[in-house]
Amino acid sequence: MKSLAGTGGLIRLILRRDRVVLPLWIVLLVAISVSYVQEYGDLFPTPESRVKYASNVGFITLYGELSGPSLGEFVTWRLGFVPVMVGLISLLTVIRHTRVEEESGRRELLGATVVGRHAQLAAALATTLGANLVLAVLLALGMHSQDLPLSGSIAIGIVYAGTGWFFAAVGAVAAQLTASAGTARGIAIGVLGGAYVLRAAGDTSAHTDGPLAWLSHLSPIAWAQRIRPYADNRWWLGIVILASTVALITIAFQLAVRRDVGAGLLPDRLGPADGTMGSPLALAWRLHRGLLAAWTVGFALLGLLFGGVAEGVGDMMRDDPSIQEMFQRMGGAAGLIDSFLAGVMTLVGLIASAYAVQATLRLRVEESSGRAEPVLATATSRWQWAASHLVFSLLGPAVALLAAGVAEGLAYGVAIGDVGGQLPRLIGAALAQLPAVWVLAAIAIAIFGFFPQASMASWAGPTVCILIGLVSAGVSTAGWIRDISPFTHLPSLPGGSAQAAPFLVLLAIALVIGLAGLVGLRRRDLPA
Amino acid sequence: MPAAISTEGLVKRFGRTHALDGLDLAVRTGEVHGFLGPNGAGKTTTIRILLGMTRADEGTTRVLDGDPWSDATELHRRLAYVPGDVTLWPNLSGGEAIDLLGRMRGGVDKKRKAELLERFDLDPRKKARAYSKGNRQKVALVAAFASDVELLLLDEPTSGLDPLMEEIFREVVQEISDRDGRTVLLSSHILSEVEALCDRVTIIRAGRAVESGTLNELRHLTRTSIQAELVGPMDGLAQLNGVHDLQVDDGRVRFDVDTDEINPVLRRLTEIGVRSLVSQPPSLEELFLRLYEPEAVK
Numbered sequence: 072m073k074s075l076a077g078t079g080g081l082i083r084l085i086l087r088r089d090r091v092v093l094p095l096w097i098v099l100l101v102a103i104s105v106s107y108v109q110e111y112g113d114l115f116p117t118p119e120s121r122v123k124y125a126s127n128v129g130f131i132t133l134y135g136e137l138s139g140p141s142l143g144e145f146v147t148w149r150l151g152f153v154p155v156m157v158g159l160i161s162l163l164t165v166i167r168h169t170r171v172e173e174e175s176g177r178r179e180l181l182g183a184t185v186v187g188r189h190a191q192l193a194a195a196l197a198t199t200l201g202a203n204l205v206l207a208v209l210l211a212l213g214m215h216s217q218d219l220p221l222s223g224s225i226a227i228g229i230v231y232a233g234t235g236w237f238f239a240a241v242g243a244v245a246a247q248l249t250a251s252a253g254t255a256r257g258i259a260i261g262v263l264g265g266a267y268v269l270r271a272a273g274d275t276s277a278h279t280d281g282p283l284a285w286l287s288h289l290s291p292i293a294w295a296q297r298i299r300p301y302a303d304n305r306w307w308l309g310i311v312i313l314a315s316t317v318a319l320i321t322i323a324f325q326l327a328v329r330r331d332v333g334a335g336l337l338p339d340r341l342g343p344a345d346g347t348m349g350s351p352l353a354l355a356w357r358l359h360r361g362l363l364a365a366w367t368v369g370f371a372l373l374g375l376l377f378g379g380v381a382e383g384v385g386d387m388m389r390d391d392p393s394i395q396e397m398f399q400r401m402g403g404a405a406g407l408i409d410s411f412l413a414g415v416m417t418l419v420g421l422i423a424s425a426y427a428v429q430a431t432l433r434l435r436v437e438e439s440s441g442r443a444e445p446v447l448a449t450a451t452s453r454w455q456w457a458a459s460h461l462v463f464s465l466l467g468p469a470v471a472l473l474a475a476g477v478a479e480g481l482a483y484g485v486a487i488g489d490v491g492g493q494l495p496r497l498i499g500a501a502l503a504q505l506p507a508v509w510v511l512a513a514i515a516i517a518i519f520g521f522f523p524q525a526s527m528a529s530w531a532g533p534t535v536c537i538l539i540g541l542v543s544a545g546v547s548t549a550g551w552i553r554d555i556s557p558f559t560h561l562p563s564l565p566g567g568s569a570q571a572a573p574f575l576v577l578l579a580i581a582l583v584i585g586l587a588g589l590v591g592l593r594r595r596d597l598p599a
Numbered sequence: 600m601p602a603a604i605s606t607e608g609l610v611k612r613f614g615r616t617h618a619l620d621g622l623d624l625a626v627r628t629g630e631v632h633g634f635l636g637p638n639g640a641g642k643t644t645t646i647r648i649l650l651g652m653t654r655a656d657e658g659t660t661r662v663l664d665g666d667p668w669s670d671a672t673e674l675h676r677r678l679a680y681v682p683g684d685v686t687l688w689p690n691l692s693g694g695e696a697i698d699l700l701g702r703m704r705g706g707v708d709k710k711r712k713a714e715l716l717e718r719f720d721l722d723p724r725k726k727a728r729a730y731s732k733g734n735r736q737k738v739a740l741v742a743a744f745a746s747d748v749e750l751l752l753l754d755e756p757t758s759g760l761d762p763l764m765e766e767i768f769r770e771v772v773q774e775i776s777d778r779d780g781r782t783v784l785l786s787s788h789i790l791s792e793v794e795a796l797c798d799r800v801t802i803i804r805a806g807r808a809v810e811s812g813t814l815n816e817l818r819h820l821t822r823t824s825i826q827a828e829l830v831g832p833m834d835g836l837a838q839l840n841g842v843h844d845l846q847v848d849d850g851r852v853r854f855d856v857d858t859d860e861i862n863p864v865l866r867r868l869t870e871i872g873v874r875s876l877v878s879q880p881p882s883l884e885e886l887f888l889r890l891y892e893p894e895a896v897k
């Protein structure tokens with residue numbers, strides 16, 4: 072196995088580089104999942120209330136069919152989206168430690184040492200599969216500690232890890248296909264999205280006795296889900312997932328043999344000999360347009376889903392005051408459906424802030440990769456360079472939120488036959504999130520301006536706000552903690568009364584912090 | 600005519616590292632100036648200060664009669680820069696990158712670009728990720744040479760080029776210097792390149808200029824090595840100015856002598872009486888090796 076020489080060293084290197092991120096996502100996902108047991112046990116104490124909550128078509132599209140009314144089954148069902156996130160993180164991790172390394176040329180540096188040609192892929196897979204295993208064990212222990220049966224707790228661990236494993240393998244295959252990390256990510260995320268859509272369409276069809284129920288059988292996400300933890304724990308499905316993971320990994324290694332380091336299997340197309348770009352903004356558009364398109368489509372889908380389920384949630388909330396209370400804590404409006412929609416808008420706003428931070432951090436990516444240097448050595452000033460990217464980190468989320476608002480307004484408007492009334496209301500509610508999103512973007516700008524090496528800390532903004540949002544939706548939380556999040560200070564829309572003051576204050580805060588960051592950028596060394 | 604570049608007493612610290620420690624550099628308008636020094640000497644740091652990317656902790660800097668920190672944007676219209684380690688946008692073709700950088704600087708000469716692509720044998724349609732280090736460097740070189748600027752700052756621009764391309768690079772630099780009268784600051788650690796191209800050179804070590812002048816002036820700093828068989832006793836040879844590494848072995852001597860001091864030493868040898876004499880001409884190579892050695896810092 073000479074081709075695997077050096078794998079151990081590479082695993083250590085990956086663990087060292089990911090020593091913060093890896094434990095963070097494992098612990099976060101386990102903690103959130105385990106906390107749902109208590110939360111949803113309190114919110115839905117009776118089997119009837121659970122079955123009723125889960126029978127809404129919209130929820131079935133989102134999470135799939137409830138396997139049974141016990142608390143374990145109910146919580147597993149409600150956590151139905153988390154395995155998809157595990158799959159996403161897993162495929163991104165594998166691609167980051169394989170194709171990104173090759174694209175950056177670091178792989179070549181290592182390849183010249185005593186590292187076998189398969190070592191990089193093997194190390195990335197071993198680390199990711201191992202991390203999923205740790206996640207599964209912690210989750211099983213955590214669930215069992217909440218007085219859920221052990222066998223079912225192990226089974227839900229397998230649901231998470233199985234999804235993670237399968238998509239880690241998908242990432243490994245995608246990384247072999249193209250020379251571009253971006254395209255590899257696109258392919259792998261496309262497979263994940265496809266699997267999710269197949270499951271959603273199949274399950275929805277099954278619930279309504281439609282003809283497309285078989286679609287679910289094609290989706291690995293559905294395979295994992297149909298292990299049915301706490302119901303009949305179908306272990307054999309775990310074996311199916313394991314076998315297909317092994318098959319994919321074998322394919323990935325086979326593909327790796329057939330190509331050169333740095334090259335992909337799909338040929339790189341030639342580009343134009345002459346360029347049309349001539350300004351920092353044109354370059355930024357080129358660098359940001361893929362991200363913008365992906366987020367906009369994602370937000371539109373999110374809007375469609377939430378808009379589609381809103382009416383059903385309203386029916387259900389009428390019967391169950393505890394859910395009503397939960398959404399009121401999230402968004403806090405008076406009308407039932409409005410409080411649901413407002414809660415959803417806060418969620419969409421929080422996700423938009425992640426996009427804002429990601430787009431802002433492109434500045435740092437450009438700087439640390441060395442690509443900012445030739446640009447700044449032309450007549451482009453630092454302000455212009457930063458502004459060209461900030462256009463996208465500030466207006467990109469606006470476009471994405473607009474898409475969410477339009478989609479949600481259309482879906483909900485069609486459902487209740489009031490498009491003309493709902494569309495502007497929900498567009499307004501979506502765009503109302505922007506000042507809070509911009510505050511988090513501004514914090515990222517400031518960190519980049521003053522402490523460029525700590526730029527990754529900008530993720531703390533959205534993370535903290537999302538945690539505050541998640542926690543305060545479930546349990547009542549101290550006021551000062553909630554006040555940390557700019558989203559807490561937004562009026563609850565739609566439904567609530569919107570005054571200008573909170574918007575203006577948040578905008579002013581964003582402006583001051585952002586400008587300060589730009590001054591910091593102007594004064595510091597670059598690259599730093 | 601004012602100097603194209605002048606720095607005095609530049610100091611730049613990164614934490615406890617003194618990257619620059621009182622650097623003086625003067626580049627005259629129209630000359631090709633070699634900027635030599637071992638790895639880590641501070642060449643890149645200096646060039647970043649000249650570009651206004653990094654701010655010096657102490658000292659003064661003038662570039663094209665402007666302050667590189669506060670007048671960066673205006674100055675950048677008049678200069679072009681080729682970094683030592685060129686990274687490009689993986690999804691952009693080489694041609695797109697060249698045009699982008701050229702236009703942001705103020706315009707590309709299409710004809711000149713086509714000619715340079717031809718000479719450097721570069722396919723501009725390839726995506727940057729498919730380029731080797733040398734080809735990425737060519738992209739940056741073509742972008743710099745195709746723009747109409749007064750000053751070129753080249754930071755070890757040939758480190759990834761093969762010998763054939765290195766030759767083309769020399770031709771082009773010579774051309775833009777002779778024909779177009781442009782000023783070039785060429786950071787390098789390749790002596791032959793500097794000897795072929797540069798009017799004057801500055802040698803830096805540990806953030807300080809250790810020598811500066813024309814190549815001829817530097818040749819005076821070189822040493823000739825001499826082996827001789829003498830008839831008489833070799834008294835007083837070791838005390839003479841400019842004699843180094845004297846070895847005596849039974850009527851034979853072997854030593855190095857500073858090229859400036861060669862006459863009095865030869866006179867002393869003939870006084871003693873020479874049976875045979877072999878001398879090795881001075882070489883810049885040897886001078887550089889000597890200046891690069893750690894104890895060379897004065």
Ligand SMILES: Nc1ncnc2c1ncn2[C@@H]1O[C@H](COP(=O)(O)OP(=O)(O)O)[C@@H](O)[C@H]1O
Binds near residue numbers: 599618637640644
């Ligand atoms: N951003 C930085 N942070 C810390 N040290 C640096 C930085 N840039 C350069 N140095 C240090 O400054 C010294 C000079 O580096 P550099 O100018 O790159 O040398 P050269 O280009 O001559 O090889 C080196 O010791 C290097 O390690």
Ligand SMILES: [Mg+2]
Binds near residue numbers: 643644683755
């Ligand atoms: Mg250097």
